[in-house]
Amino acid sequence: AQKVTQAQTEISVVEKEDVTLDCVYETRDTTYYLFWYKQPPSGELVFLIRRNSFDEQNEISGRYSWNFQKSTSSFNFTITASQVVDSAVYFCALRDPGGFKTIFGAGTRLFVKA
Amino acid sequence: DVKVTQSSRYLVKRTGEKVFLECVQDMDHENMFWYRQDPGLGLRLIYFSYDVKMKEKGDIPEGYSVSREKKERFSLILESASTNQTSMYLCASSFGTDYSNQPQHFGDGTRLSIL
Secondary structure, rough: OOOOEEOOOOOEEEEOOOOOOOEEEOOOOOOOOOEEEEEEEHHHHEEEEEEEOOOOOOOOEEEEEEEHHOOOOEEEEEEEEOOHHHHEEEEEEEEEOOOOOOOEEEEEEEEEEO | OOOOOEOOOEEEOOHHHOEEEEEEEEEOOOEEEEEEEEOOEEEEEEEEEEOOOEEOOOOOOEEEEEEEEEOOEEEEOOOOOHHHEEEEEEEOOOOOOOOOOOOOOOOOEEEEOOO
16 A cells, blocks of 8 residues: 655754655555645645656755655655745655555644744 | 635535535646645545546545536535534646646645534
């Protein structure tokens, strides 16, 4: 069965600290897709990144970076020099090819204090 | 930018009522989804539609039905609302027939309370 685990329920940091959000997934498929979404207090989930299982390159986008490691079934998300606007709930998600179901983790709530 | 609009941000209904949640997307997306979000459980899929009048059950379809008469509109119906359906409901849409690798675009959510 597919599963996504975000073990960190809540994280609190002070502005300008770096923070890493963990995501561990389980799947029997060899091809699959991983996603990260951000849900700010307004409620709308915002797509951040998609990664397919054949692409293990790490990705950096501004202050955001993602570390995908198939060997440990992890897809971790790091925010460098965090800002108050980064405060949100972050979801990691998994989808298999041909499937319409997305398996979401329980989410990690990030508080960034000024 | 894709816009997914949910008809209400907050809704309060009574047990036993028939409740309609409406969702409209403006980007001609083929696929539309209804999720419910509960603390500690993440998002769980209720129903999915890949075309007009087509639907597939998600993980928790019991007590819900859906309607998709037009491509841009996807309605979630609580046939007889119960208190355990109090939740945040999120609508999403995505592009294309290869929906497995497409990101979903979400609405702001409807916080539904059943009294």
